[in-house]
Amino acid sequence: MTLPDAADARPEPPRLELAGIGRRFGAVQALDQVSLVVRAGEIVALLGDSGCGKSTLLRVVAGLESADAGTVRLDGRPVDAGVPPEARGIGLMFQDYALFPHLTVGENVRFGLGGRPRSEARAIAAGRLEQVGLAHRAESYPATLSGGEGQRVALARALAPGPRILLLDEPFSNLDRRTRDRVRADTFGLLRETGTTTLLVTHDPEEALAFCDRIALMRAGSIVQVGTGEDLYERPRSRFAARFFGDLIEMPARCRGGRLDTPFGLLAAGASPEGADRLACLRPEAIRLAEPGSGTPGRVLRRSYLGARAALEITVDGVSAPFSLAVRPDEPARPGDTVALALHGSPLIFEVDRD
Structure with missing residues (x-):
């Protein structure tokens, strides 16, 4: 063997x-x-x-x-x-695409293939232009391309040398x-x-x-x-x-008996020590409208119609700032109304003094 x-x-x-x-x-x-x-x-x-x-x-x-x-x-x-x-x-592609205006599309794509035989360079460039759907623009000049076409030519040029x-x-x-x-x-x-x-x-x-x-x-x-x-x-x-990837509903809370007391009820405190001050954070998608009279009350400040959905800006006592909640466009809640809110998710927990 x-x-x-x-x-x-x-x-x-x-x-x-x-x-x-x-x-x-x-x-x-x-x-x-x-x-x-x-x-x-x-x-x-x-x-x-x-x-x-x-x-x-x-x-x-x-x-x-x-x-x-x-x-x-x-x-x-x-x-x-x-x-x-x-x-x-290394292949490079920047915001402005940096296509050479005096060269055709095909010549731009072949630019980084100067050390290869002419026939091979032409075949590689043609193949890359085919991949990006621009084989028919090989003899065009950059000034005649749309923004999307220019981006695809720049991609073909960056990929041509492999x-x-x-x-x-x-x-x-x-x-x-x-x-x-x-x-x-x-x-x-x-x-x-x-x-x-x-x-x-x-x-x-x-x-x-x-x-x-x-x-x-x-x-x-x-x-x-x-x-x-x-x-x-x-x-x-x-x-x-957490903030970089989306809105947060931020609620100061203190750990008591392994739980955090928040406007949305008692939430699991994770590894937080007893008596520690924490910031319990929720993504807006973790909040849903609930049956009237249940859950946590919130007041509607503003309503925005967005076509396939609507957005309610809501304030809740104990929450650091108003937050936006996506709802169906036929949801009847209007500014000044009180709505019931329910939690459908776990909080993100951070130390209060750490960013």
Whole structure:
């Protein structure tokens, strides 16, 4: 019997590994000890507000920016800070697409294939344009393309060399909503189909939740939590993370006998010690309208008609701020009415003095 070589049994190294990445611009610490692993075939989002460091981190990975500290590894091998993107096997796609206006669509897609035989480059470019549905625009110029078409050409160009990892920096932000939804779904569908390892920079939590395998949530130059969308939405480690992914109904409470006394009744206190002050938080979808006279009373401040649904802005005594509750459009409640509310979910619990 032939035994497998020991080297063959080793796990495949991550496609991308960042270890302790630091970058300072004057007095600003843009990146502070950032570590992240992206495995082959994964789509991972760098998510956060403007200025949190996500684009700087992407530029460090690409070789467009040098790190002051830490190591970038591709397929287990460190990449020297001076190695440019084209030598790293990295595909880049930015907000403005950066198509060359003097080149045709086909020539744009072939641009990164200069080292290949002409016939091979043409075949690869044609194949990528076919994949994005733009084979018929190969002889067109960028100025004649719609925003969605320009985005797809930029994607075809980024994928043409067969990159080890594709870096996307807010690639859909310049599209109108209707176009963005369609092009975004097509783009991530193609990335899944081709098994392209992808690192996406975005400020849109819905985009990250809908299309990415994992999310690295950033704040002030650091990654505060990494996990699946379910992890970050349902099990956030901080109020910052919880708030980033949606509205919170926040209620100060104290732990008594293993329970938290809230306007919505006694709730499980988790690991909170006896007598500890806590902030019990609920997602709005955990609240439902109940039969009149039951549950917790709330007063309707405002009603908004949104077509397929309506939204009631409701205030409840003991809750930090009014919150919005989605209801059927035929729900009769109007401003000034008192409605009954029932809880259908477990709270997120945070220490009062921690964000």
